[in-house]
Every structure is written in C-alpha cells, then in structure tokens.
C-alpha cells in the first residue's frame with residue numbers, strides 16, 4: 001500500500017489487519033506515535049489525517065491510503081518548511097510550560113492541540129479543554145498542558161498569558177529568597 | 179566512603195543562576211518532537227516477539243502443561259513455562275515468593291503461566307491458543323477477612339501463619355489510658371478501595387543475549403538496579419554479565435517498581451533462541467499486573483481534650499494484599515508508621531495485618547501505604563473538629579508537630595513547613611469567609627499530610643551508598659553526568675543538569691545526563707520513596723565539590739591570583755575584584771553563554787571560557803572527573819521496625835478543596851483544589867507544581883472515579899482505560915499549586931520531595947468538603963453517587979426520627 005506520511009509517500013508492505021499505528025511504528029519507524037491501549041481509549045496514538053486528529057489504533061492502515069498523514073515527527077520539519085524557526089510553537093510551549101512529564105501522552109496531545117489551533121486560532125479555555133479531552137494524561141493533571149495551549153492563544157491575541165498559581169502566589173517564599 | 183556531609187542551602191557562587199527557575203527539562207523537546215525513545219520504540223535486527231499465556235483461574239493447581247502443538251506452529255521459536263524459570267524472586271529479600279511463570283499453581287486470574295517467542299505477535303498469539311494447561315481449581319480467597327479466618331488450602335504453602343502476609347503491632351505510650359481520659363473519642367470504620375497506577379505506557383521489555391555471554395535487558399522499569407539483581411538471581415547469570423537499561427519511561431507511579439515477569443521472560447527467551455526478544459503488555463495485562471494501592475479496612479479511635487488536643491490514636495487495619503508479597507511487608511509498616519505527623523500524637527498504637535488473597539498483587543502506588551490511613555485519620559480529625567465545634571484548620575493548628583522534633587514513634591523531623599501550608603491554603607481559598615457559609619450543596623474541606631523524602635533503609639541491607647554519581651569533565655566544556663537514577667517523567671535527569679550547572683557555574687547546555695544504564699552509571703537504588711532529588715542531588719553536589727577546587731586552582735594559578743577571586747558564571751570564568759564582594763557581573767535573569775561576550779570583558783577583567791579552564795586543569799591534574807555519593811544518617815526509632823518510615827527529611831502538604839454535591843443524583847463534583855506543599859526548596863518551581871498538580875489530580879480521581887476490583891471469579895471488573903475511569907481534561911478540577919519552601923538543612927540546596935506527598939490530602943479533604951456541603955460523612959471509598967444518596971437518605975431518616983435538632987456536627 002502507499003501511505004503519505006509527513007509529506008513523503010511510502011510503499012509499505014504490511015498485513016491487512018494492521019492498524020495505521022502499527023504501520024507507522026513498526027514498519028516506518030515513526031515511533032513518536034505511542035500505543036497506550038490499542039483500543040481507542042487513551043489518545044496516545046493520535047495523528048493528523050487530512051488535518052483532523054484521529055486515533056490511529058482504530059484505523060486500518062489501508063483506510064489511510066490517499067490521505068495526508070502527519071505524525072509528531074512531521075511537525076517540526078513542517079514548521080521549518082513554512083519558514084518557522086525552532087520547533088512548532090505547540091511543541092515549544094509544552095516544553096516551556098512543564099507540560100511534558102513522562103511524555104508518553106504528548107505526541108497525541110500536541111497533535112490534538114495543533115489541529116485545534118489550525119481550525120480555531122483563538123479558542124476559549126473551554127474549547128481547549130474539550131479538544132484535548134480525548135487524550136488521557138496520567139502525569140500532569142492537565143493544568144500545565146492547558147496553560148501551554150492558552151499561552152499560544154494569548155500570544156496570538158497579543159496579551160500576556162495569565163500567571164500560574166505558584167508564580168502568582170509566591171506566598172511561601174521566605175524573606176530574602178528570590 | 180559515602181558522604182554524609184550537609185552541603186548547605188546556599189548558592190555556590192553567590193546567587194542562584196539555575197535553581198529556583200522555571201527551566202525547560204533536559205528531555206522536553208525530545209519528548210515534544212517524538213524523538214525520545216521508549217522501550218517499545220526499540221527494534222533490533224531479527225527481533226522476536228513474545229506473548230504470555232495467563233491463568234484463567236484465581237486459584238488452581240497446575241496439573242500439566244502441553245506446549246508441543248504450539249512449538250510446531252510456523253514462526254514459533256520457543257515456549258517456556260515455570261520449569262524453565264523456577265527461581266523465586268521478590269523486591270524484598272525477605273519475601274521472595276514470585277516466579278516469572280507459575281510453578282505448580284496459580285494464585286490470581288492473569289498470572290503468567292507460559293510464554294512464547296515467535297516471529298511476530300500474531301504467531302505468538304496463535305501459539306498461546308495451542309498450549310494446553312490442565313488446572314485443578316482451588317477455593318479462591320477474594321476477601322481478606324476470609325483468608326485470615328481460614329487457610330485450607332493456603333494461598334502460599336509452607337507458611338507458619340496461613341494466609342497472613344505480614345502482621346505488625348506497635349504501641350507508643352499508654353493509648354488505652356489516654357483514650358479513657360479523653361474528653362471526646364471518635365471511633366469509626368473506614369474503607370479504602372483498590373486503585374491502580376494506569377501509567378499510559380504499558381510495561382515493555384526487550385532482551386538481547388550476545389555471543390559474548392552478555393545479557394542486555396531494556397525495560398520500562400523505575401528500579402534498574404533491583405531488576406539487575408533479580409535477573410542475575412533468576413537466570414543464574416553473573417551480575418557483571420548483565421546490563422539493564424531503562425529507556426525513556428512513560429509513567430510509573432510505583433507501578434514499575436517490582437521486577438516483573440516480562441523482564442525474566444525476554445531474557446530467558448533471548449538466551450534460548452539467540453535472537454533479541456521483545457514483550458509489550460497489552461492494556462489488559464497491565465491491569466492484571468497491577469501492584470496498585472492496597473485496599474484497606476481501617477478502624478480508628480481518636481481521643482482529644484475539649485480544646486481539641488490529640489491525646490491518643492488507635493488503629494486496626496486489615497490490608498488486602500493480593501496474591502504475592504511485593505512490597506507488602508513495608509506497606510504493612512507504612513500503614514501505621516507514616517501517620518505520626520504533621521500532628522503531634524501523645525500516644526499511638528497500630529495493628530496492621532496484610533492478608534494474601536487470590537487477586538492481582540498490590541504494591542506501592544504514589545504515597546505508598548500511607549494514603550489510606552491518611553484518608554481515615556483526616557476524616558476522623560474533621561469529625562473531632564465538628565464535634566468540638568472547632569474550625570477544621572484551627573484544630574490542625576492546635577496539634578502541630580513543629581520542626582526539629584521527634585514523632586511519637588521516634589522519627590526525626592527536621593524542616594517542617596506545615597503551619598505555613600495551612601496558612602497558605604486558608605488564605606488562598608478565602609476559607610474564613612467561605613467554609614461553613616456556602617449554600618447547601620456546596621462545601622469546603624481541609625486535610626493535611628506528611629510524607630517521606632527518601633527512606634533511610636535500602637531495600638536490601640548494605641553499607642554502600644544509596645545514591646552515587648560520576649562526572650566526566652571534557653575539554654570541550656561539556657560535563658557528562660552518569661547517574662543510576664530513574665527518570666520516570668518526574669524530571670530527575672533535568673534536576674541533575676540544573677544542580678551540576680549550578681554547582682560548577684556552567685550554562686545548562688554544558689551538562690548532559692546519562693542515566694539508568696547499569697553498565698555506564700554508578701548504582702542508584704531507583705525512583706521510589708521520593709528519593710531521587712534528595713539523594714541523587716546530594717550525591718551530585720558531593721561530586722561537584724570534589725572536582726571544582728581543581729579547576730578553580732588551575733585558573734587561579736594561571737592568573738596568579740587567590741582562588742577566591744575565580745568565579746564561574748554560566749560557563750564563563752571571571753576574575754573578581756580583590757577582595758571579592760559581589761558576584762561580579764551576575765545579572766539575575768541574564769542569558770550569558772560561553773562564546774557570548776563575557777559579563778566583565780568591558781571592565782577589563784580577565785576571563786576565559788569554562789572549556790579553557792577545564793583544559794588548564796586537565797593539563798595540570800590529568801583527566802578530570804569525580805564520583806559523588808550520598809547515604810542517609812542513621813535514623814529511626816530504637817525498636818524492631820523503627821527504621822521503616824525513617825527518612826532524612828519529610829515533606830508536608832495541606833489541601834483545601836471545594837466541592838458541589840448534587841443531592842438529586844448524588845454526584846460530587848470537585849471544583850477546585852488549593853494545594854500547599856512544603857518541598858524544602860523548589861529547585862524548579864514549574865516541575866514542583868507539575869508534581870503537585872499531578873498528585874492532586876490522582877487523589878481526586880481515587881476519591882471520585884477510580885476503582886480497581888475483581889468480580890466473584892477473580893476477573894478484573896474492567897481492565898481497560900474506558901472502564902477504569904481516569905479523568906480527562908474536562909473531569910479535572912482547577913488545581914492551584916502553592917509552593918511552600920522550608921529550606922531543609924540536609925536537602926540539596928534545601929530541597930525535599932514533591933512527587934508523592936501532595937496526593938494524600940485530596941481524598942479526605944473531599945470527604946470533609948462533602949460534610950460541609952450537605953452534612954454527610956463519607957467513610958467508604960470511592961465516593962460514588964449511590965453512597966452519597968444512601969448517606970443523604972440515612973441522614974434524612976435520622977433527622978425525621980429525632981425530635982430535637984441535630985447535635986454538634988449535624989445538618990444545617
């Protein structure tokens with residue numbers, strides 16, 4: 001079968017029952033898409049198919065033929081190709097906001113966020129939370145993930161992102177501490 | 179000799195350059211771009227795939243196993259059973275009761291019985307279906323009280339005490355006399371259900387056996403060192419011919435801190451076939467592998483004076499351990515030992531018994547052994563407050579343990595920011611104007627806790643360092659840190675980078691970290707007991723302080739100045755004025771980098787890059803490097819078990835939560851959690867906040883959503899991430915992380931743990947908030963709508979049957 005992934009067309013040979021996730025990971029070596037459940041429950045395997053976030057463990061690889069697939073590995077090169085600098089702003093914001101703990105959920109999370117921002121450049125906090133609600137994260141409690149996406153939106157609106165609880169409070173610091 | 183030096187809490191070069199800032203993680207962008215390699219991302223040439231055949235019975239003898247047909251199947255390379263891996267293991271040296279594959283009998287549904295290596299997963303799965311196992315079912319014990327009452331047939335043969343996994347009874351002071359004299363005694367039963375870790379990455383291992391006899395195992399483990407030891411024991415390969423590597427890890431929370439069947443199986447199959455072998459657990463297998471939070475049935479009696487001062491606490495706890503010991507011996511102690519702060523107990527007694535049952539084995543989950551008693555006690559304390567008509571925060575203040583003191587069970591307490599944690603959550607939540615004053619159906623609750631920051635007792639007793647590191651200092655200006663520490667997402671590799679850069683005065687990108695590879699890194703005991711930052715941090719500072727004077731001296735001699743005039747700042751070495759007053763040119767917030775114009779060039783002072791300084795030192799003193807180590811001081815009460823629960827420092831937490839309760843549906847919504855946590859010093863506040871938020875989120879979920887249970891056949895009630903409900907973005911309350919810093923005298927720059935403590939108070943605080951909202955006391959977890967409705971009905975019935983208005987603590 002022929003799969004177009006991150007701009008390249010690959011000629012792959014895989015059993016008919018293999019999912020897109022399996023082909024990406026175990027045939028094309030694109031291991032950035034993770035498998036957390038293989039049942040459509042966790043969202044770790046999310047990729048973009050024609051710009052829409054899709055659960056790649058629930059799509060047969062064959063069904064993805066002729067469609068544009070973007071995986072987490074594709075974001076940074078795509079950003080560079082469009083004249084951007086550094087990693088995709090979503091990737092960068094996740095890093096700057098502490099959103100990446102174990103990182104296992106993050107390729108899916110970042111792609112879901114990317115798809116939202118491509119669709120709705122200035123989403124509300126609620127829209128952000130809803131767009132990411134199909135991606136389970138067990139580490140972060142989501143707060144820093146949501147803040148990361150909110151920071152991109154704030155920047156696009158030209159306003160300062162809200163201060164985070166520990167920055168705003170700073171209550172516990174002893175006198176004389178920075 | 180492992181260092182027991184106290185390194186102090188001050189910045190090494192006058193002002194902190196990295197510590198205390200919200201820095202990026204060392205591996206953040208690798209994770210964000212999909213480049214980070216996790217265990218299942220490894221593919222080796224010729225690699226086979228392995229699958230496990232699991233028991234369908236909760237308790238049965240294995241009569242026979244016939245794998246002949248499976249072995250004949252095309253693509254199948256090997257089948258192994260318990261007879262190929264008969265040596266027992268277990269995380270604790272005293273309770274080695276597991277085998278990689280069942281030997282003779284099975285003790286829970288899902289227990290590994292046989293394993294197949296085949297050319298791909300499909301062939302392996304097909305082969306599993308052809309393995310014929312004949313079982314003789316035995317009575318299955320699914321209730322801990324039953325397994326304590328009878329043990330014929332026993333779950334584990336040959337034990338003197340039937341199905342008792344561990345029993346601990348400890349008393350401090352005369353509890354009976356204290357309770358007899360107390361003005362008020364609250365007595366009640368509390369139930370903590372089981373929960374599991376549900377890390378998003380399933381367990382995975384890859385084994386490789388070289389013709390040179392070296393066995394390499396990559397595993398999603400949080401305890402590389404113990405896996406190394408267990409592999410040597412079970413496979414009978416000398417430890418020096420085994421290499422264990424933990425690749426990037428997709429979450430653990432205690433669920434990857436035992437040696438697991440798959441690690442032995444891939445190793446054995448690789449040795450048998452001469453091919454690399456991978457095994458990846460399915461999500462269902464992860465649920466059966468479990469090692470999650472122990473269900474506990476707890477009876478507490480707490481006595482206090484009229485003023486609310488605690489005079490005695492008496493606890494009886496029955497723990498459902500599941501089929502194997504795992505960490506259960508420690509759990510049984512922790513269930514009592516870790517309750518003795520942040521409040522001073524005048525007298526205390528606990529009796530805890532862990533029972534084996536025919537269920538997936540329980541083990542350590544975030545807040546090991548102490549989350550359950552904390553729930554019971556903090557709810558009881560709240561009841562005491564309402565009975566005595568004392569504000570719930572106030573009653574906690576009246577019982578503060580304080581700093582630099584000793585608990586009733588002999589644990590040394592040093593830094594203690596709990597009083598400030600209470601102040602902070604009280605203030606941030608506007609407690610004074612809101613608690614007890616919100617409309618019916620809305621309420622606020624408080625709870626506190628204390629947790630160990632590392633444990634002073636290594637899992638196997640030995641006098642060697644608990645944490646050790648090695649530094650390689652390169653003439654390029656790069657320092658490579660080798661540490662056995664397991665970064666499980668909490669950021670221990672990042673902390674290592676920040677500390678070494680701080681200590682040696684380097685820019686962050688001049689420090690790279692190699693971790694959790696037993697061939698390359700000195701032994702660290704692993705990511706458990708919240709020990710990494712505290713212990714590895716101290717070991718890193720120790721190593722840096724051995725090598726730093728050499729570099730400084732080389733520069734000082736080169737400039738012919740006193741060493742005190744040499745200062746490292748972000749990778750640039752500058753000469754200070756004589757005498758040095760200020761860290762010259764150190765502008766806080768600056769981004770000085772080697773290669774950039776140095777801060778003092780304009781002033782005409784001498785300077786060089788760190789690389790040049792390293793070269794001078796290397797020319798003078800030979801190859802540069804250092805080792806560093808940490809061991810805890812001798813700690814613990816002077817009685818059997820007194821060292822269990824002893825830690826070089828303790829963290830403290832207070833939560834206030836706000837809930838709303840829908841009295842029609844019984845549904846509780848946790849609206850917001852204010853989390854104040856004393857982490858000593860926040861080395862990176864953003865990472866500390868991430869731990870606090872992640873902990874609180876997990877606690878809220880345990881209270882309201884999650885339940886790990888089995889049905890009457892011992893089958894898991896819902897082994898999927900759909901049925902085992904973990905919160906999504908829209909189920910998670912607003913979380914406010916409020917960092918409190920007590921600057922611990924022994925922590926690295928004063929730091930303590932942040933990864934486990936902040937989970938504890940969430941659960942009782944929710945129960946206490948529900949009381950404030952609708953006047954019911956929830957004592958059985960999880961707080962399902964059914965339980966809420968039943969309690970509301972009971973309260974209504976009681977009110978109807980009572981002519982007088984409710985007594986103290988009653989409805990409003």
Ligand code: FES
Pocket residue numbers: 034035036037038039040041042043044045046055056057058
């Ligand atoms: S792996 Fe696809 S949703 Fe979990």
Ligand code: FES
Pocket residue numbers: 099100101102103104105106136137138139140378428429667
């Ligand atoms: S960062 Fe670990 S699961 Fe999200």
